[in-house]
Amino acid sequence: MLTLEGDKVYLRALEPEDLDFIVEVENTEEFWEISATRVPYSRFLIKKYIQNSHRDIFDVKQLRLVICTMEDAPIGLIDIFDLEPKDRRAALGILIVNDENRGKGYGAQALSLVCDYCFTHLGLHQVYAGVTTDNLASIKLFENNNFEKVGIKKDWILVNGIFKDEILYQLINNVY
Incomplete structure (x- = not known):
């Protein structure tokens, strides 16, 4: 099992017991804007996703x-996606x-650990x-974690009939 631990939170792989948590997160319309989701996911599909997460x-x-908090309570999710091994980015x-x-x-x-x-x-x-550009908490999170604002994608995301601009942040590792 993958575990990455700090003093406030730890990150772990998906477990079958996470089914209800993931179903709730994926089917909360408030979160669809950040995940590009437009329709609810069934318990069946999410269960299959968890089964294949290994x-x-x-x-x-x-x-x-x-x-997860240090008290083992799941409080969120962090995703690595669009992995490009050749270009060594995600x-x-x-x-x-x-x-x-x-x-x-x-x-x-969690961001630092990942x-x-x-x-x-x-x-x-x-x-x-x-x-x-209206997600001030996330802007603060990425900027405080040394991500550099490298551009703005104009009218990038359509939400409730309104186009929103999206800031592109990068963190380049020059150590490894």
Whole structure:
């Protein structure tokens, strides 16, 4: 089992017991904007996804990890996706599910842990993320974790009939 641990949170692989948590997250319309989801997912499909989550990241080009407090409570998800092994880069996405767990440093530590994993274990040269310009918490999260704003994609995301701009952030690892 993959475990990456800090002093506030740890990251772990998906487990069958996460089914209800993942179903709730994937079917919460409020989160669809950040995940490009447009329709609900069935329990059956999510169960199959969890059953296949053991597959190698270099094969499936993605990895989803559960963010847990040190008390073993799942509070969010962090994804590595669009992995490009040849170019040694991948996209990141992070979600802390409930407001009461936001602003406590959980997301920052999870992001730091997953970046370290990407650079040291996956051998990536860079990770990147897209954040809508109105997502101030995520902008602060990525900027406080040394991600550099490298561009803005105009009218990139359509939400409720309104186009939103998306900021592109990169973190390039020059150590490895």
